[in-house]
Amino acid sequence: MLSIVPLLALASTVAAHGYVSSPPAREAGNAAVAACGRSVVNDIKRDNTSHVEGLPELAAKDSGYNAALCNLWLCRGLQFADNAANVQKWTAGQSVNVKVRLTIPHTGNANVSVVDTKTNKIIGKPLVSWDKGYADEKAFYAKTTPKDQIDFNVTIPSDLGSQCASAGACVLQWWWYGTGAKQSYESCVDFTVAAP
Numbered sequence: 001m002l003s004i005v006p007l008l009a010l011a012s013t014v015a016a017h018g019y020v021s022s023p024p025a026r027e028a029g030n031a032a033v034a035a036c037g038r039s040v041v042n043d044i045k046r047d048n049t050s051h052v053e054g055l056p057e058l059a060a061k062d063s064g065y066n067a068a069l070c071n072l073w074l075c076r077g078l079q080f081a082d083n084a085a086n087v088q089k090w091t092a093g094q095s096v097n098v099k100v101r102l103t104i105p106h107t108g109n110a111n112v113s114v115v116d117t118k119t120n121k122i123i124g125k126p127l128v129s130w131d132k133g134y135a136d137e138k139a140f141y142a143k144t145t146p147k148d149q150i151d152f153n154v155t156i157p158s159d160l161g162s163q164c165a166s167a168g169a170c171v172l173q174w175w176w177y178g179t180g181a182k183q184s185y186e187s188c189v190d191f192t193v194a195a196p
């Protein structure tokens, strides 16, 4: 039992960073428990802005973790079934507004991309990306975070074909890596674009 105390203390000092607040992103629910196990889900529930890097270690010690169903590097393992009520219906070429809630900054790079959930590969190119200076600490604490990092529009690609026609096949994933902190944050919006 003693070892739990420093573990929690460590977790709380590194906790809290960010997520997509609009459109509604995947959250931890029963499907995530079934796929990833309770340790991972409890960690995300305790702080839904937390990073990916601590999760594989928790998963490895949890018999409820099913690697075939839970890819921690895709949406932090969060599942489509828990967000099925929030599937966005978009059209090719549509402009979609995305809002990000940053709670603790770590300067780094980021992108928002359409990801094939079967392969965890970006389809095409990121819809928007920041090579550096995303969520910069100085700007954040001076309340001068560029608005285009946290409230921006992306254009839904016109060449998706039928790849994203079924709910769950694709996500719009916000993906941020804090280069100093060496931490990744992922947030996933479920959507469909009907086949042309």
Ligand SMILES: *[C@@H]1O[C@H](CO)[C@@H](O)[C@H](O)[C@H]1NC(C)=O
Pocket: 019, 020, 021, 025, 026, 027, 028, 048
């Ligand atoms: C994260 O948690 C906050 C409240 O703690 C909630 O309002 C928000 O909807 C959650 N968002 C995600 C994407 O988990």
Ligand SMILES: *[C@@H]1O[C@H](CO)[C@@H](O)[C@H](O)[C@H]1NC(C)=O
Pocket: 095, 097, 151, 152, 153
């Ligand atoms: C995003 O698009 C909406 C209309 O769809 C527009 O009102 C808004 O100004 C755009 N925001 C940015 C940051 O371009």
Ligand SMILES: *[C@@H]1O[C@H](CO)[C@@H](O)[C@H](O)[C@H]1NC(C)=O
Pocket: 109, 110, 111, 122, 126, 129, 175, 176, 177
């Ligand atoms: C998107 O961002 C993530 C995190 O910064 C990075 O690892 C990945 O290589 C980026 N992808 C592309 C295609 O730029």
